[in-house]
Amino acid sequence: MLNYLKENFTNIFEDALIEEIIEVGTLKEVKEGEKLIEIGDYVRSMPLLISGAIKILREDEDGDELLLYFLERGDTCAMTLTCCLGQTKSEIRAVAELDTTLIMIPIQKMEEWTGKYKSWRNFVFQSYHERLTEMLETIDSIAFYNMDERLVKYLQNKKKVTNDSLINSTHQEIAYELHTSRVVVSRLLKKLESLGKIELYRNSIKIVSL
Amino acid sequence: MLNYLKENFTNIFEDALIEEIIEVGTLKEVKEGEKLIEIGDYVRSMPLLISGAIKILREDEDGDELLLYFLERGDTCAMTLTCCLGQTKSEIRAVAELDTTLIMIPIQKMEEWTGKYKSWRNFVFQSYHERLTEMLETIDSIAFYNMDERLVKYLQNKKKVTNDSLINSTHQEIAYELHTSRVVVSRLLKKLESLGKIELYRNSIKIVSL
């Protein structure tokens, strides 16, 4: 755990804080597709992301989803922060996008460390800032762009997060995350293919130039 | 200022903190329609809302707007918090929805107080939580609901914030805030009127039962 922390959070956390994290934190590994938090859950610990990626989803009345954003190496979950402190239920679902390694920190430490360590405070505020910014980008996408542009952004984002220009998703899965229908996704993907920007295969999409 | 603070933030802030706020804070009054923050501005002080209401807006490439949420009595601007700490430009525009009274706090104090006062930390985290929740509600509206439902929510929200069932807005103004066109708003308002839920006048809308 020490190595993980040094690699990912050195220059961010003070040495004394790193020691404390090692004392109380527990290492957790989750497989791709595994659910970390469900809507309505009470959250009892806070994740620090070491490697992999986690997608954060919102759900509508019918149980359909919308992808909000991804968490990556060095990130933490801002929702969890507020849930921990406010003792409220989770408003979102968190699912591993890739095989992921996390350090879980008990929520009692949250409050203590925000008083004690300046580096922790900065980290927490920085996280809030990043998450708010990502929420704004999500709002921009939904409110200001058409589905074809949203699809392109989605594919670009997915490529960045997985670091792979071959995207292993079905049209149905993409439709869920964009909160639209499979037929619409197929239609728009076909158009992108005919423009030479992607190549379509069963269960996967190759990004050529987006 | 002492009275304002006692009325709105007692039980929230420690006495020592209230004293400090009085020392360094300045009272500010803004008229309805007045702009407080523009996109791209660097923010140098943090507002505590004493009375009135402020609307927070996002802008697209063409300069068209989208209403994100309102700030009310006892609120502060989460965007400002992160902007102050991160020294980044504002991502949003803030405009007074009503005549509004604020206490402005220099940003230098932010960092100091988060270390010093537990009540201040709680207030800041609470603010983040509320703003994140409101952003989620905004996302729900845009992503999951049709324009007719969004319009109803908008009218309900406006009634709540202004505490007045007579809404003094033109169709064009509503269209801007919902990021749609005037014709669409007129069409949907007319439908609501024919259902007996509202009454339409020039420059205003009376909410009967929504």
Place this chain on the structure above:
DNA sequence: GTTAAAGTGTAACTTTTGTTACTGCCAAAC
């Protein structure tokens, strides 16, 4: 090998939303 299930392609159609254009009305300015 046969069957079943999941994934994709596509046509035809509906609904929702956005656009253009034109009308009349009201209120402030002259």
Place this chain on the structure above:
DNA sequence: GTTTGGCAGTAACAAAAGTTACACTTTAAC
């Protein structure tokens, strides 16, 4: 009083997105 500009109503049309239906292919299960 007349003019002017902003506001609202509405029709007609276009574009975007969602829906239904069905064909065909691939893969997994039996």
